[in-house]
Amino acid sequence: MRxxxxxxxxxxxxxxxxxxxxLQAFDAYAEVSPDLIDAILQEMGKFAADVIQxxxxxxxxxxxxxxxxxxxxxxxxxFKEAYRMFAAAGWTALDAxxxxxxxxxxxxxxxxxxxxxxxxxxxFGMYAGLTHGAISALHAHGSQExxxxxxxxxxxxxxxxxxxxxxxQCGSDLxxxxxxxxxxxxxxxxxxxxxxxxxxxxxxxxxxxVHLVLAKLPGAPDTSKGISLFVVPKFxxxxxxxxxxxxxxxxxxxxxxxxxTCVMNFDDAxxxxxxxxxxxxxxxxxxxxxxxxxxxxxxLGIAEMAYQESLGFARERLQGRAPGxxxxxxxxxxxxxxxxxxxxxxxxxxxxxxGMRALALFTGHQLDIAVADPDPxxxxxxxxxxxxLTPVVKAFLTEEGFNNANLGLQVLxxxxxxxxxxxxxxVRDARITQIYEGTNGIQAMDLVGRKLGMxxxxxxxxxxGLIQAFLDETGEAPHTPALRAALQRLEEATxxxxxxxxxxxxxxxxxxTPYLRLLALTVIGYLWSRMAAVAAERLQAGSDNRALLExxxxxxxxxxxxxxxxxxxxxxxxxxxxxxxxxxxxxxxxS
Numbered sequence: 001m002r003x004x005x006x007x008x009x010x011x012x013x014x015x016x017x018x019x020x021x022x023l024q025a026f027d028a029y030a031e032v033s034p035d036l037i038d039a040i041l042q043e044m045g046k047f048a049a050d051v052i053q054x055x056x057x058x059x060x061x062x063x064x065x066x067x068x069x070x071x072x073x074x075x076x077x078x079f080k081e082a083y084r085m086f087a088a089a090g091w092t093a094l095d096a097x098x099x100x101x102x103x104x105x106x107x108x109x110x111x112x113x114x115x116x117x118x119x120x121x122x123x124f125g126m127y128a129g130l131t132h133g134a135i136s137a138l139h140a141h142g143s144q145e146x147x148x149x150x151x152x153x154x155x156x157x158x159x160x161x162x163x164x165x166x167x168x169q170c171g172s173d174l175x176x177x178x179x180x181x182x183x184x185x186x187x188x189x190x191x192x193x194x195x196x197x198x199x200x201x202x203x204x205x206x207x208x209x210v211h212l213v214l215a216k217l218p219g220a221p222d223t224s225k226g227i228s229l230f231v232v233p234k235f236x237x238x239x240x241x242x243x244x245x246x247x248x249x250x251x252x253x254x255x256x257x258x259x260x261t262c263v264m265n266f267d268d269a270x271x272x273x274x275x276x277x278x279x280x281x282x283x284x285x286x287x288x289x290x291x292x293x294x295x296x297x298x299x300l301g302i303a304e305m306a307y308q309e310s311l312g313f314a315r316e317r318l319q320g321r322a323p324g325x326x327x328x329x330x331x332x333x334x335x336x337x338x339x340x341x342x343x344x345x346x347x348x349x350x351x352x353x354x355g356m357r358a359l360a361l362f363t364g365h366q367l368d369i370a371v372a373d374p375d376p377x378x379x380x381x382x383x384x385x386x387x388x389l390t391p392v393v394k395a396f397l398t399e400e401g402f403n404n405a406n407l408g409l410q411v412l413x414x415x416x417x418x419x420x421x422x423x424x425x426x427v428r429d430a431r432i433t434q435i436y437e438g439t440n441g442i443q444a445m446d447l448v449g450r451k452l453g454m455x456x457x458x459x460x461x462x463x464x465g466l467i468q469a470f471l472d473e474t475g476e477a478p479h480t481p482a483l484r485a486a487l488q489r490l491e492e493a494t495x496x497x498x499x500x501x502x503x504x505x506x507x508x509x510x511x512x513t514p515y516l517r518l519l520a521l522t523v524i525g526y527l528w529s530r531m532a533a534v535a536a537e538r539l540q541a542g543s544d545n546r547a548l549l550e551x552x553x554x555x556x557x558x559x560x561x562x563x564x565x566x567x568x569x570x571x572x573x574x575x576x577x578x579x580x581x582x583x584x585x586x587x588x589x590x591s
Contacts, residue, residue, distance in 0.1 A: 001312050003053050003120050003305060005045030006357075008548050010112055011038065013358055016534050017527075018365050023106055026372035032106060040094075040105075044113050047089065053120035055082050059258025060123070060425050064203070064250055071246040073202040073260045079124060083205045087157025092128050096135055100151035107371075108364030114294055115357070118301025122429050123258035125301075127160055127200050129294050133287035134161025134212055138231065141275040141283040149237050150210055160206050163287050164195040164213040164232075164264060172442055174281065175224035179215040179266065181273075189273060191215055191232060191266040194248065197436070201262030202234075202247035209234040211245060211264070212287065213271060214280050221278070229280030232271035245269040255428030289390055291437045293363070296393035299401025300356050302430040306408030307349040309422055313412050314342055336411075344562075345411050349404045351555045351563065354531075355524040356397045362527060363389045384459035385466075388451050389523070391443035396520035398433035399440055405430045444512035447519070448497060449505075460494060467526045478532035478553075479525070479560045486522045486564055489571040493518055496575050510578035518570040525564045532556035 014020040015034060023029040055078040062076040086092065095110040096102025110132070117125035135154050138146055153159040170176035179193025191213060195201075202209065211232040220226030236243055249263040275283045314337040318328070322338035336342045366389075369382035409416035409423040416423040434440050452460050467487050471480055493515055501508030535552035543549060 003049045013361050028372040048116040048120040051082050056121040063257040064260040066250045075203050076258045092157035093155045096155040101155045107367045111364040114297035115301045118298045119305040123256040126259045131161040133290040137287040140286050159208040161210045164211050166197050181215040189271050191269045191271045195264045198262045198264045201264045203260045227280040228277050229274040229283045230271035243269050292394040295433050295437045296397035299398035299433045303353050303401040303404035306405040306426045310408035310411035345407045347558050351558050352400050358527040384462050388459040391447045392520050395440040395443035402430040444516040447516050448508050448512040479529045482560045483525050483529050486525050486567045489567050490522045493574045506578045511574045514570045514573040528556045528559045
């Protein structure tokens with residue numbers, strides 16, 4: 001079916017709940033009017049459906065092809081033309097720096113564009129996706145010469161970027177990397193080594209690919225503190241000469257087959273140091289954190305498309321009769337949408353998708369405040385929330401994105417398991433999001449091990465204060481008793497980790513994944529209460545958008561009845577501690 005961008009939900013969140021119009025008060029966003037935002041939403045919705053979506057199934061069927069002789073990679077049919085149109089329309093430059101040809105628009109609009117792109121072809125979206133992180137890393141840490149050399153071409157989409165971290169012997173433990181960088185007399189470096197699982201490492205969409213590569217200098221500490229970052233272009237910008245970086249193979253993957261996932265070999269490739277020696281990991285995390293937010297939007301994009309497909313099927317598929325009596329009396333059977341269990345699956349998809357979208361755009365809004373608000377205290381508070389919520393957005397949206405794709409397949413039954421319908425591809429494509437850019441377990445450990453204690457606990461205290469202020473100021477808002485109870489559980493879990501984690505890292509590790517989920521469910525509960533309150537106000541005021549507003553009322557009820565009660569079990573999981581999972585010794589595993 002044709003993708004329909006959820007424009008009404010985007011508008012409701014942006015204008016009614018988050019009041020994005022306030023961004024116009026900031027100098028950086030003074031020209032970002034509601035009319036401009038709405039035009040962007042409409043145009044991207046049409047572009048995603050008309051240009052990107054037709055490439056999705058062919059990309060999955062054809063995949064990418066490597067010519068072993070030339071080391072060149074060919075992308076699936078239609079990708080080159082779609083990418084050319086994507087870049088020409090300015091989508092690669094949306095929130096990029098104005099000084100280098102970007103449009104400088106709010107980050108939350110980039111989040112929305114990412115969702116729409118990934119709903120229609122997640123694999124295609126990855127070619128431009130990591131380029132955005134490369135732009136940010138070079139803009140934040142590169143020299144002025146490097147910025148002038150690379151940024152305009154990356155912003156315009158004429159070139160794309162990669163993030164080269166992983167090696168065969170190391171994934172998340174980057175201190176084990178073996179790629180080396182030897183100084184040259186001209187101030188550049190010679191890089192030797194191999195990287196694996198490199199997204200868009202080689203392809204035919206653009207004339208040049210700019211690799212950001214982690215490597216170790218001579219004499220550097222053989223730990224993560226000895227990592228430096230280098231920019232290594234496929235073609236040298238000054239001479240156009242081919243650099244000695246080549247694709248040595250393509251990964252054979254479960255999904256995202258239209259995305260070129262490469263083994264990249266650096267054979268005395270010429271590169272330039274970005275930032276300071278041995279400070280590469282900090283520089284790379286500028287790119288990594290953006291990528292993690294983007295991956296969260298991938299999970300949401302897939303979930304939205306799965307919901308649309310399964311809802312369309314449920315409306316048309318005739319099977320059996322409604323438990324309470326025939327609804328389609330003139331037909332041979334009722335549509336399966338009438339059955340409570342089918343509605344359970346569809347409602348869970350819809351309500352979680354809208355809650356996850358609210359969480360993502362709330363985080364994007366805080367990111368915009370963090371970079372544009374003239375008040376330093378408000379900037380700091382917003383940045384604290386972004387730091388705290390980044391691993392949550394990545395992990396929770398991808399976890400539930402996959403679950404919702406799987407639910408969508410279940411709605412279709414046997415049809416969903418066949419290639420005649422798109423659900424099986426959505427399930428396969430979604431699965432990687434829980435793994436790359438740091439597995440969801442690593443996101444949970446980052447949250448518990450780093451973010452909770454950051455700045456003396458200031459970010460999590462800020463979040464608690466935000467929700468408590470809402471409860472205090474709007475005590476009559478819908479579902480506040482349930483939200484208050486969930487917040488108390490989250491505070492109790494946080495206190496338990498603070499008391500037990502520092503002296504025993506295994507306790508913190510055992511609690512990490514359920515804690516991240518508890519935090520996500522609580523924040524989404526806060527946002528659903530806000531959405532329900534706004535919907536009630538608009539209905540009372542006589543809004544003509546009754547269907548949407550009434551759906552928010554019932555969706556919030558479903559969330560607080562059927563989903564948020566999980567928070568009690570999560571608290572029980574957390575405070576039960578590590579004992580039952582750490583008691584096994586080696587002999588027990590094989591018993």
